Amino acid sequence: MAAVNDTTHTEPHTPWGSSPEKKPLNPLAQTMKLQLNYDELTNCMRCGFCQAACPTFLETGLEAASPRGRIALMKAVVDGVMEPDQKFREQMDLCLGCRACEPVCPADVKYGHLLEETRDSLEQHEEHRWFIKAARKVAFKEMFPKPKRMKLVGKLLRTYQKSGLQKIARGTGIMNLFPKNMRDMEKILPEASGRGIVETLGTRVAAKGNKIGTVGMFRGCLMDVMFTQTNLKTVQLLSEAGFEVLIPDTQNCCGALHAHSGEIDAAKSLARQNVRAFREAGVDYIASNAGGCGALLVEYDHLLHDEPEYADDAKWFASRVKDVSQLLLEKGRLPDFAQPANRASDGQPFTITYQDSCHLRNVMRSSNAPRNLMKRVANVKFVELQGADRCCGSAGIYNIVQTEMANQILEHKMEHVKETNAHVLITSNPGCLLQMKLGIEREHMSDKMEAVHIVDFLYDRLANEPSARKS
16 A cells, blocks of 8 residues: 555656556456546545545545545556555545545545445445345345334334343343444444334324425434434424424435445435435425435435436435424524523533534535524533534444444544533434444443434423424
8 A cells, every 4th residue: 555655646657647557457447437437536636635634544644544545546446557456445445434525625526426436336346255245135125225124123122122131131241242342332222113203293294383384304214213202303393493294104215324335226226216205295395314314315416317217306306405403494483492490510501512413514514503503592501522523433334344443533532522521412413423422431421421413402492392292
């Protein structure tokens, strides 16, 4: 990789220029040449602005671990001056995909698209070991795209949590058979549910008061079974704000985990299904309460740009996707929010802070809306978290497949979290929420601080208890 680091500077015959020593492209390189947008590869000016925003570069100091360096590697492969070896794959896998490089890029390089296209190319030529292949098939084909199976998983997990099995597993030391990271994650999992939002509320919830518009609620896959209460409160908040909420039952997983893991065809299939579901519902807006989901939903037009029969509908869909915070703040009739008096701590101001969802900030460009909403809550003190715009290390399943780097990033994140002295750390994405809960647990701060989703925080502080609250 040292040679690659050198080639990112303006030297003769670098990956950025032509070379008379090009070899015939191997099959992976040929696939990348077909998949990647060459204009995007050449748009990178190598200015280095992305480096200060890139978590893996800041942690390693390696040029190859920066967006600029990774683009150089991609282009070197496509140009035939570098073999895409195991080290090349390792650098593509090490990337969090947080896309913090995009807002600071003066050339507006779509790094996230290049990364997804590269990972898709790699996956087409990867020979996984049998158990990895089986796990990917179960997750990407048999579980996430199957709502009924996801609900079954939720029921099984809820049984484990409520039947006493969880206490037995912890008390007998069975959990010690698993890696520490998995043991820690098991401790902070929310209460699961086998009943999703449609089973609880139906497919339509009327607006409170005069109707402002119609919102299609994107329920997600994990959100619907692992964060069911957050989904319910999202719908009820939207209703309180004057929106009629429709929840198309034919919608499916957004496909973000598929797209980030080199399963682009599966992501496209899910996108087509979701576009049809919401197009038929004829909604004014599409609400997302998960930054990771919203970032792909808002780019369905790009994902399906090469499918003429879906291009127009995908643009229609993408143009209507909004994060719930943005939708409430910009379009809704906001209710009053107030911090309950009994939540004050020893007479001190009740302090809150906020960790950005990378994809909400960097792709949906909606980092101000959550902050503005939080500041509308009476009797609280908002403290900005230093480095809130930097990834927490969750990044979908990154904290599972790249545990060492994820833990390193989280450890540094928690140093700044402690400095806020906040009672509540708020996030806008389920993955971020679990990662911050994990950090709080590891730092033994559970008696001083809790991590919550912004929807839960706002709903529980409605000044006038809504009639739907008991649903």
